[in-house]
Amino acid sequence: MAEKEIPFTKEQLTEVIKEYPTPFHIYDEQAIRQNVRNLIKAFAWAPEFKEYFAVKATPNPYILQVLREEGLGADCSSLAELILAEKAGMSGEEIILTSNDTPAIEFKKARELGAIINLDDISHIDYLDKHAGIPDIISFRYNPGPLREGGNSIIGNPEESKYGLTRKQLLDAYRIMKNRGVKRFGLHTMVISNELDPNYFVETANMMFDLINEIYRTLDIKVEFVNFGGGIGIPYRPEQEPVNIMTISQGIKKAYETKIAANGLAPLKIAMECGRMITGPYGYLVSTVLHKKEIYKNYVGLDACMANLMRPALYGAYHHITVLGKEEWPLGYIYDVTGSLCENNDKFAVNRKLPMIDIGDVLVIHDAGAHGHAMGFNYNGKLRSAELMLKHDGSVQLIRRAETIEDYFSTLDFTGLDN
Numbered sequence: 001m002a003e004k005e006i007p008f009t010k011e012q013l014t015e016v017i018k019e020y021p022t023p024f025h026i027y028d029e030q031a032i033r034q035n036v037r038n039l040i041k042a043f044a045w046a047p048e049f050k051e052y053f054a055v056k057a058t059p060n061p062y063i064l065q066v067l068r069e070e071g072l073g074a075d076c077s078s079l080a081e082l083i084l085a086e087k088a089g090m091s092g093e094e095i096i097l098t099s100n101d102t103p104a105i106e107f108k109k110a111r112e113l114g115a116i117i118n119l120d121d122i123s124h125i126d127y128l129d130k131h132a133g134i135p136d137i138i139s140f141r142y143n144p145g146p147l148r149e150g151g152n153s154i155i156g157n158p159e160e161s162k163y164g165l166t167r168k169q170l171l172d173a174y175r176i177m178k179n180r181g182v183k184r185f186g187l188h189t190m191v192i193s194n195e196l197d198p199n200y201f202v203e204t205a206n207m208m209f210d211l212i213n214e215i216y217r218t219l220d221i222k223v224e225f226v227n228f229g230g231g232i233g234i235p236y237r238p239e240q241e242p243v244n245i246m247t248i249s250q251g252i253k254k255a256y257e258t259k260i261a262a263n264g265l266a267p268l269k270i271a272m273e274c275g276r277m278i279t280g281p282y283g284y285l286v287s288t289v290l291h292k293k294e295i296y297k298n299y300v301g302l303d304a305c306m307a308n309l310m311r312p313a314l315y316g317a318y319h320h321i322t323v324l325g326k327e328e329w330p331l332g333y334i335y336d337v338t339g340s341l342c343e344n345n346d347k348f349a350v351n352r353k354l355p356m357i358d359i360g361d362v363l364v365i366h367d368a369g370a371h372g373h374a375m376g377f378n379y380n381g382k383l384r385s386a387e388l389m390l391k392h393d394g395s396v397q398l399i400r401r402a403e404t405i406e407d408y409f410s411t412l413d414f415t416g417l418d419n
């Protein structure tokens with residue numbers, strides 16, 4: 001099986017571990033920058049292209065700062081994410097709020113920042129009006145339901161998923177907003193997650209361009225931007241190929257020419273809010289083997305657990321594992337690679353062929369740069385680990401320290417019983 005590469009040598013990583021004990025996440029800054037440049041280049045044909053990074057994927061302001069320097073905006077889904085984007089230097093329409101079940105405080109903060117608000121439901125119009133006022137620009141999230149096949153275990157199929165407005169509601173919502181004085185409109189959807197087939201995104205673009213035509217015909221509204229959401233997959237398995245972004249871009253361009261430009265609806269800005277494909281492949285969870293256990297199966301127990309990366313436990317997701325320094329060794333053993341939670345699904349890999357593992361070996365778990373650290377939690381009193389950035393000059397920067405026991409107790413004012 002093909003090996004996946006890591007951007008550091010055993011000697012380099014050993015030095016890093018001396019300063020920052022495992023487990024930790026480490027992100028490759030230069031690779032992230034290059035990846036973003038490729039994406040922007042692929043859409044150079046578009047009158048205006050904007051990728052709003054889905055902050056939820058890697059909510060770290062240092063990462064956001066790097067992305068902002070590369071020209072990205074932020075897609076935020078909560079108050080904390082709006083503040084993160086703000087702290088990373090983003091402002092105004094560089095930020096979009098795509099939230100669910102949104103509390104007033106998030107709408108207020110978005111309005112204060114001048115961010116674009118992407119409403120998830122027709123009933124949110126009055127709620128927004130009441131709590132934050134109606135802005136000049138508004139976007140709606142479309143859920144095609146039975147009109148579109150797709151979805152998967154991460155996002156659910158459109159008909160079953162809680163997100164967005166139906167087609168009828170959508171047209172009503174634009175009408176209401178036009179009557180309330182909104183001047184500028186966007187249209188959003190997100191119907192797939194971790195999809196490797198480029199055609200899927202082209203089909204989504206076609207669906208959205210048709211809808212933009214319908215909105216124009218029925219309501220005389222020229223939509224200013226269309227946001228195809230995130231969902232571009234990454235090759236978690238070594239035998240998988242990365243999505244060809246040029247195929248997506250060229251397919252969308254063709255649809256744009258025939259459905260938008262030819263109908264006098266240009267210029268239409270193209271937006272995306274990918275998370276996973278921006279940072280996912282360029283982040284690694286580094287962990288040390290604490291124990292080996294041989295019962296009915298062979299286990300290796302790490303100093304990390306699903307609190308550091310829960311995708312394998314949550315979705316049965318595959319994450320490739322490199323045993324540092326043993327890259328060339330034969331894959332002669334079969335292990336379950338486990339974390340330390342009292343949950344039997346706390347496994348990074350099940351029945352995985354690996355080289356012989358010794359206690360003290362360092363395991364590098366790949367593709368942990370998005371929806372990895374971000375999904376951390378404190379179950380079993382586990383502490384969230386540090387995040388590091390491998391800089392372009394080879395140095396390593398601590399971009400989030402590890403939680404301490406003091407952090408864990410900091411929300412409690414219970415000092416113990418006085419006896």
Ligand SMILES: Cc1ncc(COP(=O)(O)O)c(C=O)c1O
Nearest residue numbers: 054194230231232273274275276
């Ligand atoms: C609204 C929205 N946009 C964008 C994303 C990012 O998706 P991905 O990281 O798969 O690109 C998500 C993921 O949950 C999302 O819910």
